[in-house]
Amino acid sequence: MAINVFVPTFRIDEILQEIRICLEKGWTGLGFKTVEFENKWKEYTGLPNAHFLTSNTVGLHLAVHILKKKFGWNDGDEIITTPLTFVSTNHAIMYENLKPIFADVDDTLCLSPESVEARITSKTRAVMYVGIGGNTGQYEKIIAICKKRNIKLILDAAHMSGTFFKGKHIGQESDVSIFSYQAVKNLPTSDSGMICFADAELDKLARQLSWLGINKDTFQRFQGKEGGYRWKYDVENVGFKYHGNSIQAAMALVQIKYLDEDNNYRNQLASIYDDLLKDTPEVEVVKVAENCQSSRHLYQVFVKKRDEIIQHFYDNDIFPGVHYIDNTEYSMYAYGSGTCPNAARRSNEIISLPLHLKLKKEDCILIVGVLKSGIAKFLKNKSLV
Ligand SMILES: Cc1ncc(COP(=O)(O)O)c(C=O)c1O
Known part of the structure; x- marks a missing residue:
């Protein structure tokens, strides 16, 4: 029989049971299981904030979009990144009219700190670091460079669900970390991801922007928490439809146990x-x-x-x-x-x-x-x- 590089393992009966709960409740969308999984992820990783999305790719875009908006970056500003990655990493920079500046990798295939430092200019706004295969490479040195040069650190942690560094789950040190739960990743669902901002205010913005800029999610309204005004909301920004749903979260809630x-x-x-x-x-x-x-x-x-x-x-x-x-x-x-x-x-x-x-x-x-x-x-x- 053929041997493939990746084959996902799904705990099928348990997953079907979790999905059944959503179907019986009549709630498959944003809220409910997505919130339950966000809480589980925060508990597992120790990260202060977590917002569940449909993929890591949209999370990378949201991360760059929010940092650009919040810190007033201009079109053409630069993010130092790696050439050895899945294109999502670099496309996310392009989506926001910023320029990916490629730095070299070391023999762990993660960014080389020396090369990153050599690429910093007055236009550099952030470093996009990818922990290839779950490896941290010389991440500590990258953190130190970002701190010293006052640039943001975005961690593409697509491969890093369950990577620990010096005993702590990865992601605590970056401005934002983005995980992937795509079907062949370590925590496989159908497709989904998580964006984890260090700053609670940016987490709040991520929640709003992943739901088209609307300031109240539908689950809050469905539960009637807004008194008699379930139908009423404001739209504060042009957002995207990037939020994850309860079916994906139901899968993730089972998979995280393993x-x-x-x-x-x-x-x-x-x-x-x-x-x-x-x-x-x-x-x-x-x-x-x-x-x-x-x-x-x-x-x-x-x-x-x-x-x-x-x-x-x-x-x-x-x-x-x-x-x-x-x-x-x-x-x-x-x-x-x-x-x-x-x-x-x-x-x-x-x-x-x-x-x-x-x-x-x-x-x-x-x-x-x-x-x-x-x-x-x-x-x-x-x-x-
Ligand atoms: C390094 C890296 N970044 C980003 C992604 C995109 O993840 P997703 O499929 O969840 O959008 C992947 C997926 O293969 C990846 O390997």
Whole structure:
């Protein structure tokens, strides 16, 4: 049977039961289960604010939109970001007519602090940091740079549900952190995400702007908390329809119960891979940063002749991933081409080995066996450069 890079595990009976509660109550929208899940997420992470959305992508946009509005940024102002990410990260900057300035990555595939510092200009307003695969990289240094230079820190924590740093869940140190609960992430739902602002006032604004700028949500009105004026509300801003709904939240309420257990299993698989690869110098494993208890969304390695090796995997019914192609290779971000040499080089060497809850030790052995036979075929006794 084919082995894929990702396969979600849903606790089906429990999820159906939670969804049934919504259907029986006659409430599937914003409010009710979304609030229950926001409270659970705050309790789990220790983050002060959390607002549930339909995806991480809309959360990234909302984050940039709100910071721009609140702090009076101008069109053309700059956000320093990574070329090694899913395009959502950088599109969110473009949505607001700001300019993504690409900084290079280090060998954890997260932003290099030195490169970030070198890109700061008088127009820099924020750093967009991505914890690739759940890894924190050199995040502490990035936090220090942002504080010192008085620029905002946006954390794209799409891969970081259940990542802890020095014992605390990630996200406490940024101005805003955005998580993804898309179907193959560590806390999988159908599609959804969470935006967590440090500042309660910005959280309030996020709630309003994710519901078209309306100052009262429909669940408040449905419950009749507004006296006789259920139908009455004000629209204070041009907002978006980005809020999550109770069906997505019902899924998330079940999945969060298993998050630590699932991440622990992912880490066990990663240790098995580490062990199987320890005597294979042709394969460089991406290391998890010190003090980082990673969610282990990904298990990434670097290998020369990557494309041939991936084809060899395909020929053996194994379908690994690539996270990610250097975004400056895409036409719309080509202006950054050549500015991030490490990202460009690593982008051609990255493979994400399959990592999900249905994998067993025997699968890892099989996968690494195929990787090694690919190496023997394409790399052994040949120059590695
Ligand atoms: C790094 C990164 N950022 C953002 C996203 C977007 O997340 P979502 O699918 O929830 O919009 C993803 C999803 O793949 C991602 O990997």
